[in-house]
Ligand SMILES: *[C@@H]1O[C@H](CO)[C@@H](O)[C@H](O)[C@H]1NC(C)=O
């Protein structure tokens with residue numbers, strides 16, 4: 001009896017014991033669409049959410065899912081998502097310019113049963129690093145993030161290495177990230193096209209990187225701690241930030257940054 005259950009379970013792509021369902025792009029897309037619908041409706045629950053007590057954080061601080069942006073009803077003008085079937089996670093960027101303007105980056109982490117088990121968001125609002133939601137909307141919308149044709153897709157390792165090199169170069173000028181020509185950086189609502197290289201004074205170590213990697217879209221998002229930008233915070237752990245990066249043919253084409261300031265207008 002037991003062995004026939006195991007055989008049946010394996011046949012369906014489930015491992016009995018680990019209860020591990022296959023993580024598919026369709027499943028991630030459907031779950032993420034449910035999250036977006038909840039964000040728009042202001043109902044802090046959606047079908048893929050495991051339960052209302054899963055860890056939920058905004059700007060690196062744990063909070064009650066019912067007290068955050070999911071309960072506000074955000075007028076979303078634009079959304080973009082990437083899907084990681086290896087780590088079973090998604091990353092979504094939303095831009096809202098009316099009612100309450102926001103730019104929000106959210107990573108959903110899924111458990112073995114395909115349910116969302118952790119949510120972390122960077123909620124950028126007035127006074128955050130270069131915040132201007134109209135600018136974000138204008139520039140993000142104009143970019144081309146279409147799926148990369150299958151024959152031209154980079155491997156997961158290449159995409160991750162490009163993303164890591166971008167951040168590593170901030171603290172080590174000898175690192176040469178693979179920038180495309182042109183390369184464009186969208187930070188808050190400001191758009192810089194040309195040279196994407198950055199470097200900051202030591203000591204610099206951007207830690208706690210949490211990845212979402214999508215080979216189909218050539219994309220990697222990294223939540224991490226930015227040690228330098230916010231004078232109100234010590235260098236470790238630094239400022240809650242995330243960078244969403246599009247890689248084409250091994251080279252960095254687009255970079256988006258969401259950085260949340262402790263005090264309004266934190267830029268050094
Ligand atoms: C997200 O964007 C897609 C188009 O890319 C759109 O069809 C969908 O309605 C948007 N979702 C929300 C909640 O705005």
Ligand SMILES: *[C@@H]1O[C@H](CO)[C@@H](O)[C@H](O)[C@H]1NC(C)=O
Pocket residue numbers: 050051052053054111115116117
């Ligand atoms: C909520 O879901 C998480 C993730 O599946 C699980 O670890 C936790 O025990 C659940 N909590 C409750 C109260 O059901």
Ligand SMILES: *[C@@H]1O[C@H](CO)[C@@H](O)[C@H](O)[C@H]1NC(C)=O
Pocket residue numbers: 132134135136138189
């Ligand atoms: C915000 O961005 C829009 C669109 O690019 C621009 O027209 C506007 O001047 C910007 N506002 C500020 C305060 O920079």
Ligand SMILES: *[C@@H]1O[C@H](CO)[C@@H](O)[C@H](O)[C@H]1NC(C)=O
Pocket residue numbers: 205207
């Ligand atoms: C950066 O911080 C991480 C985590 O604290 C540590 O493991 C690593 O050695 C540090 N690297 C440098 C160059 O300081």
